[in-house]
Amino acid sequence: MFGSEPFPQLRILASLRLGLRLNTQKRTRASLAEAASAFEASPNPYLLLTPDLRIVEMNQAYIDVTGARRDEILGHSLFTAFDSGPGEDAPENVRQVKASLEKARDTRQRDHLAVVRYAMPRVREDGSEVFEERIWSATHTPLMNAEGEVVLLLQHTMDVTDLSPAVRADEPTTALDALIGGSVLRRAQSVQEDNRRLETERNRLVEMFMQxxxxxxxxxxxxxxxxxxxxxxxxxxxxxxxxxxxxxxxxxxxxxxxxxxxxxxxxxxxxxxxxxxxxxxxxxxxxxxxxxxxxxxxxxxxxxxxxxxxxxxxxxxxVTENVKAARLQKLMIDELNHRVKNTLATVQSIAIQTARSHSDPASFASTFQSRILALSHTHDLLTLSHWEGADLQAILMHETEAFGPSRISLNGPVTGLMPATALSLGMIFHELATNAAKYGALSGPDGRVLIDWNLKDQPERILKLTWREIGGPKVTLPDRRGFGSRLIERNIRHDLAGEIDLVYASDGLIAELTVPLDRTHAQ
The missing domain is CATH 3.30.450.20 (PAS domain)
Structure with a gap:
């Protein structure tokens, strides 16, 4: 099956230095023959297996102790050649031996089975076959090549059945046998069971560790x-x-x-x-x-x-996500506190200034409500964007939508505004629209408002916006500054760090606004 050379697998065995430290460059057929002779002549039972547990060689001592025939088991799976018989314990016996061999192969470390029961076939005088209960001690050693790969497994077995009086039913048992043999076997079994429990616990801990x-x-x-x-x-x-x-x-x-x-x-x-x-x-x-x-x-x-x-x-x-979430939450709370304070201050200012300009409660209520609604509209736009900003055209449409699209002309590029800028401009546009509805172009049926804007890209963005009223009644310079004018100028200069020029032309009001959009302190 394996060619004419005796024990061909021992060429691998010798190269793996099983008791021999041969220089790879100086190996000779004579030294290999000596290794083969030593393997064959050893009184210790040895079996060579491939990593997938197929039998490749055995020595005479192994044949003698197992009663196997070389030509019948070479090349076969170990557990096809030796299946531990039909007993109830046979599957567990096979599992223990297989587990030990696989452990030696996978860990590349020698593994010991102190005691394992494994029945072996025996031919009676009448030619019939029975399985005889035997007890073994086995050592499984991985044999590796120069690259560290397991190429063979060496099984060294010893039949320790004679140490167990319980198995030697056909021989008289003395008290000394029971005392010494039984105790030795029980101690070996106890140690092996303890080791198994420890290994099981270790594997569980490693699994928990990894997961x-x-x-x-x-x-x-x-x-x-x-x-x-x-x-x-x-x-x-x-x-x-x-x-x-x-x-x-x-x-x-x-x-x-x-x-x-x-x-x-x-x-x-x-x-x-x-x-x-x-x-x-x-x-x-x-x-x-x-x-x-x-x-x-x-x-x-x-x-x-x-x-x-x-x-x-x-x-x-x-905990990166937790830290980021906590910092974001703190930032949002701080921002909310800041916005609430600013909003309350704005509401308070609107209330005070509106009260000064309107002695009649009904007039005060109407004007105050309209200004609060203007503030609320801009808040709604900012809420839609999660307070990341609002678009200038959307704010203008909110503040002028009551007059219809035919009377309002909006012309300019898409312009994103930061929240603070959006709130201030929303109040300004509300005051301009209210003034136009009361006194300017939107107070009559034919008046219109033209709103044009553009951006100048300098070191920072500059918004230039012109509010022009046409088609309304003749405009005259007011004899006093009302709350609306003061609010517009305060928001432009104080809150937005910008400029406004109000021109009371005879054919309609012109308001020219200049607002820096990227000033940090204005946001």
Missing amino acids: APGFVAILTGPDHRFQMHNQAYGQLIGHRDIAGKPLREALPELAGQGYYEFLDAVFETGEAYEGRESQALLQRTPGGPLETLYLNFIYQPIRDEGGAVVGVFVQGHD
């Missing part, structure tokens, strides 16, 4: 090498390959941010360190820019049996 919603990492040694980290930690750092790397090499962008020093202090002093909403600049994507994150975390020292610090346990949560 934890917060980021977790285990750093070992004074240079804080990454021994283990979970998915959340990988997401935090852009899933970089950091396994086995020291922190300063794995996350170089943390230099100067204090985190290296925090970990050094925990390792040196053995005292935990906790960070709350701590800012960190991290690279979230390979080759990407640094991003600002806020973290809640704790660094806990890990100690050995003697109490010495050997590593640091890192656990925490990314």
